[in-house]
Amino acid sequence: MIKLLLVENDLDICELVRLSLELHGEFDVVDCSSGEEALRIVGDYRPDVFLLDFMMPEMSGPQVLKRFREVPELADVPAIFLTARTWEATKSELIDLGAKEVIYKPFKPTILGAQVKAAIER
DSSP states (O other): OEEEEEEOSOHHHHHHHHHHHHHHTSEEEEEESSHHHHHHHHHHHOOSEEEEESOOSSSOHHHHHHHHHTSGGGTTSOEEEEESOOOHHHHHHHHHTTEEEEEESSOOHHHHHHHHHHHHHO
């Protein structure tokens, strides 16, 4: 099982992502609704991959990733971003931060698991 930490503040999207990944059959998903919550539980969960919303109140996805990268045990955990911002500059910024992939909203629930798995394997 691939342990995935999902950080998404929209509860409907969070539920859809979690169900999509769990139905894929290869993911154990723990979800958080904020960066602060993710920072509290990440050490105990020890994920294999992060799936981060780009825009969240209080702490953005890039800010969360920067905080994760400060922890030596998390420095090499692959990160994937979900975003509604389809600007090429946004994707470039996220790749420069170390993201393995950027998945645009609205995403296709039926292929989300395959997209995440492909990004991890790259």
